[in-house]
Amino acid sequence: MVRTAAILASAAVIALVGGLWYASRPAGGDPFDPCRSSAVAGGTDAIGGAFTLVNGQGETVTDADVITEPSILYFGYTFCPDVCPLDFARNSQAVDLLAEKGHSATPVFITVDPERDTPEVVRDFAFNNHEKAIGLTGTEEQVKAASRAYRTYYKAQDKSDEYYLVDHSTFSYLVLPEHGFVEYFRRDTSPEDMAARAACFIDAAG
Template sequence: MTRLSAILAILVVVAGLAAAGWFALRPSDADPFAPCRGSSVAGGTATIGGPFALTDGAGRRVTDAEAITGPTLVYFGYSFCPDVCPFDLSRNALAAAELAEKGTQVGQVFISIDPARDTPEVVRDFVAAIDPGILGLTGTAEEVAKAAAAYKVYYRKSGDDPDYYLMDHSTFTYLVAPEVGFLDFYRSEQTPEQVAGSVACYAARL
């Protein structure tokens, strides 16, 4: 091997090592929240969540950017719900309280899927009876439908009684955060401790 050939061979090796080092140290495109995820979403997490503009208990207009200022638990239900909605919201409140004790603040948002009965005042009183920290929101039928569609929420009126009908609806609680958007969802059977543990994992990576 000539001197020139030896130099070229060394340069090739150095270049290869440099390239290998760059690939090893380059920023990862992997999901930073992967260790926290306890569920998967068909179509990916980007398919859930979106902008909304609704009305709070004081009659003020509230956008998603104003409602979601940190890690936030979002739940769709209705005030006449006989069981699952109060149960899920109470579970979320307990999880939020547990997180607050450990120094992690998490918001809570309730969005009504029964705007015909859930006026701003009704929603205000409903959430206040469960936890004053819950932001209750309602709106027109069109506004509610848009928010529900963004979160892939199913709901449908059940019964013919104009005053005492029920609402069939999905019962997921969604964890969302500013800029990041949707992170995960929680089923009714998950405990306050399980929800708090999951939220803490995400919050530590935001």
């Protein structure tokens, strides 16, 4: 009888403490928590931010000019023999799948090889992948700043070779207006999975 009373008293205390925690927990928690499938060292605030680049028309643009709707950013280069074309094509497919779900999104290509990737080159590369795609280039300093913001890596090989390659990271980044970076995708993510995960974030953003 005493043991039963103790158990009931403990349960009451646990319920009271739990109720107090629930009532006093911080409001406005992460609305995207149910959508997240990956962790970011330092948190999502450590990735993304402002950038200034040059679009396919030779105009200087900022992130505010480019990210006007949900966007999937990719850092690569147009001379890439295999990885970049496949990755960006996958991102474009995901955008089409999102459209089927009623979500408008834009694939964005940011070069890490501004020496060869002129505004005209990135414009054509982007458009040949998707009619909504945006290609961006800039000065070496502008590209480096954008790369640092998204914590990407790139390093050109011997430029004495006309057909030099550029080593680079291959993540794609989901960026939402007013929220910034919210998720990244690895190379092995299928367009279907990318679209489904992106839709979750877009819906959560309201």
